[in-house]
Each structure stands twice: as structure tokens, then as C-alpha cells.
Amino acid sequence: MSNRARLIPILAVILIAAFTYFNSEKFTNPETGKTARVALSEDQEAKLGLQSYQQVIAQAQGQLQNSGPEYDRVVRIARRLAQSTGDAGKKFQWAVSxxxxxxxxxxxxxxxxxxxxxxxxxxxENDAQLATVMGHEMAHATSRHGSQRLLQTKLTNTVITGAQVSMAGMDYQQQQAVMGAIGAGAQYGVLLPFSRDHEVEADYIGLMYMARAGYDPHEAIKFWQHMSKASGAGQKPPEFASTHPSDQTRIQRLTDAMPKALEEYNKSTFRGQP
Ligand SMILES: [Zn+2]
Known part of the structure; x- marks a missing residue:
């Protein structure tokens, strides 16, 4: 293949990727005002979420806890948080297991x-700390982070496929250069900062949810510090800590958002309820 012919598949997939991107739904996060493109409609997301949920439940037979103080605690917190998600959670059919x-x-x-x-x-250690985790996870869902990630994966796969076709006939060094730009870029340059953005967004929105639900936002900082200690204890870090490294920047961002969170907390009608 000539050098120019080699570029044709790359150009084609860039066009397909661009088409996919600009035809995707644009979502504006009501909490942060940030816009993002998503792969699925809200209805598709809800359907997919429900299917996965049913799968998880079906596989967890015997593990399901439907009563008792632990169950009551989780349900009570989930209910307060769900009522604090505002516009983003309006269409959600909340359920907790x-x-x-x-x-x-x-x-x-x-x-x-x-x-x-x-x-x-x-x-x-207390309800406010549990509300921190749950609020954070609920914020990932209301911010449609899964759907955003799906679109990104779809685009990345399209481009990588095109690059692989173009790479047939390239020598090893040329291949490395292309994979460096696309493959490694996707792994380290595009996908990682993107999900770090999602973490930052979920932290902020989750903090607002828990404060609005009447839980002292200062407990959020204590929770993340607690997590950070648990992951540094030498043993295998707990699942949540390994996907949510709580470094100083995370704590600092939460500290920065504290005045706004306290405003929400002071307005909360849930405050002081058990
Ligand atoms: Zn997260």
C-alpha cells in the first residue's frame, strides 16, 4: 500500500467517529452545568440498568438481605438521598438491595x-459516612457517567480498528508510533483523565446530595481519609478504595466545596432526623 492509501481507512474511521459523536445526545448536568455526549438515551440506560440489576440479584441468591437493622439503615439513607437528587434523578425509579x-x-x-x-x-462509621459512598455512587448514575464512557469506548474502538487496518504493511516502528498515538493515548491520555473527571464530578455532586439529605458534609472528608488509611494498611486495599484512591487532591476538592455543602445542609429539612 502507498502511504496515501494507507491513510484512507484512518480517515474513514475518523469520519465515522465524528459522525457518531455529533449524532449522540448532548447531556447537560443540572448540578454542574457541564455538558457531555452520551451513547444511550435515558430510557435505554434505565432498561440496561434494570437488566444488570436483575442479573446481580439473581446471582446473589442467599446473599440478599431483606430485613434487619443493616437493611433498614441502607434503605433509610437511600430514601433521603434519592429525594435530594433534584432534576437529575427525577425520572429515576430508585431501588436498593x-x-x-x-x-x-x-x-x-x-x-x-x-x-x-x-x-x-x-x-x-455513621450514617453520614455511608451517605457519602451512596451519594457518590448515585451521582455517577445521575450524571450518566456510564453512558458517557460507553460512547468513548465506542469511538475509541472505531478508531483503533481503522488504525489496525492502516497498519498492515507498516514496519514495527511505524506501528508503535500509531499505537502510541491512539492505543496508549486511549489508555493513558484519553480514558484515564476522563474517568478522573467523572470521579471529581461524582465527589462534588455526591457531597451536595448527602448535605441536602441532612447529613453533616464534614463526615465526607472523614470517610475519604478513613478509606485512604484502609488502602494504605499494607494488605490488599478494599474494592472501593482500589477504584477510588483518596489522595490529598480529593480531600482538598471536598474541602473547597464545603461552604456550598454547608449551605445545602443548613437548608435541609431532613436535618436532625434519625
Ligand atoms: Zn466513583
């Missing part, structure tokens, strides 16, 4: 299906 497991983890699927593993309960 508690699974008996040593996993220190919790997640929220698109459309508002929350799963909390009992392993995270002792790590959260």
Missing part, C-alpha cells in the same frame, strides 16, 4: 438501582 458479602463495595446502576455490600457498612 443489600447483599451479605465481605466486599467493601457499593454501586448504583443507570436508572437508579443501588447495590450495597455489607462489607462496606463497618467502614462507614
Amino acid at each position: 443489600v447483599l451479605r458479602s465481605n466486599q467493601v463495595n457499593a454501586f448504583c446502576l443507570p436508572g437508579g438501582k443501588i447495590v450495597v455490600y455489607t462489607g462496606i457498612l463497618p467502614v462507614a
